[in-house]
Amino acid sequence: MYTLPLPDALPIGRRRTADVVRVTDESGEEREFPAVVYSPHVWTLLNRVDCDPSLLSTPLWTAVERTHYMGASKLFVLVDRPFWRDADPATGHDMMSMTLTDRMPRGVYLFDDGPDRPGVMCLSYTWNDDSLKVATLSAEERLETLLTKLAAIYPDVDIRSHIIAGPLTVTWETEPRFMGAFKNNLPGHYRYQRRLFTQFMQDGVDPAQQGFFLCGDDVSWTAGFAEGAVTTALNAVWGVLRHLGGTTHPDNPGPGDLFDTFAPLELPYD
Numbered sequence: 001m002y003t004l005p006l007p008d009a010l011p012i013g014r015r016r017t018a019d020v021v022r023v024t025d026e027s028g029e030e031r032e033f034p035a036v037v038y039s040p041h042v043w044t045l046l047n048r049v050d051c052d053p054s055l056l057s058t059p060l061w062t063a064v065e066r067t068h069y070m071g072a073s074k075l076f077v078l079v080d081r082p083f084w085r086d087a088d089p090a091t092g093h094d095m096m097s098m099t100l101t102d103r104m105p106r107g108v109y110l111f112d113d114g115p116d117r118p119g120v121m122c123l124s125y126t127w128n129d130d131s132l133k134v135a136t137l138s139a140e141e142r143l144e145t146l147l148t149k150l151a152a153i154y155p156d157v158d159i160r161s162h163i164i165a166g167p168l169t170v171t172w173e174t175e176p177r178f179m180g181a182f183k184n185n186l187p188g189h190y191r192y193q194r195r196l197f198t199q200f201m202q203d204g205v206d207p208a209q210q211g212f213f214l215c216g217d218d219v220s221w222t223a224g225f226a227e228g229a230v231t232t233a234l235n236a237v238w239g240v241l242r243h244l245g246g247t248t249h250p251d252n253p254g255p256g257d258l259f260d261t262f263a264p265l266e267l268p269y270d
């Protein structure tokens with residue numbers, strides 16, 4: 001039996017006894033399941049979730065440890081109306097539009113909900129080093145910095161005068177249940193990605209490692225895109241079905257049934 005802690009639970013975890021997985025939530029309640037599907041970032045298995053080490057093989061734990069994440073930050077404000085659609089008197093074009101810049105804001109995205117209704121501005125969407133440039137700043141400090149930088153790009157646009165709420169910010173690498181925005185493999189990581197992606201195939205695996213299924217963005221073959229995470233959910237569902245003794249309809253085979261046809265290649269790594 002294995003245990004797995006749910007949000008912010010310490011020292012909860014998953015423990016395995018016999019052929020069930022025990023999950024303990026933050027209230028301390030324990031429940032046992034014949035199979036468990038785990039979808040958060042896998043680094044959470046290293047700290048916030050007290051995971052029984054026997055649930056994964058040593059090579060899989062190596063893949064978990066070597067997972068690499070992109071960092072990302074965003075800052076949003078609510079504005080009175082989509083003023084950016086006002087015509088620039090000099091050009092006749094919108095006075096401001098979606099903006100990509102090599103300066104600190106990096107990406108500016110504008111969301112309107114009709115001409116006379118409040119709109120949302122994402123004044124900055126950044127990755128990695130650019131995210132770290134704002135990570136230690138408070139929300140207000142980030143806003144002041146970004147408004148200054150954007151004023152250099154749009155000297156005739158008074159963004160500040162339109163702000164009616166915010167700023168709201170997020171930095172994924174400092175979010176306790178994420179520690180990074182989304183997985184981003186480094187050169188040499190193919191082997192680790194393949195291990196995670198194929199973990200749902202558990203025939204012949206040590207019985208202690210059966211019934212616990214990883215899925216989600218970290219397991220995805222195309223991390224950082226929701227579609228890839230959905231694919232891993234389908235794989236995990238097939239794994240659970242198999243684990244519980246079920247089968248797919250012969251006319252509608254599942255991912256495990258076609259594994260030998262579609263599985264990512266195992267490479268000669270050394």
Ligand SMILES: Cc1cc2nc3c(=O)[nH]c(=O)nc-3n(C[C@H](O)[C@H](O)[C@H](O)COP(=O)(O)OP(=O)(O)OC[C@H]3O[C@@H](n4cnc5c(N)ncnc54)[C@H](O)[C@@H]3O)c2cc1C
Pocket residue numbers: 005006007008039040041044048049072172177178180181182215216217218223224225226227229
């Ligand atoms: C900044 C950013 C930009 C992105 N842009 C795009 C894009 O443009 N297009 C696109 O397709 N995809 C994008 N993605 C990727 C997309 O968001 C993911 O692929 C998708 O959210 C993955 O879904 P998931 O269910 O695997 O994981 P998540 O959506 O991350 O869900 C995992 C959940 O587990 C929860 N959790 C953590 N620990 C515990 C615990 N102990 N107990 C219970 N729950 C826990 C977390 O709070 C979280 O809600 C982006 C992601 C980020 C971060």
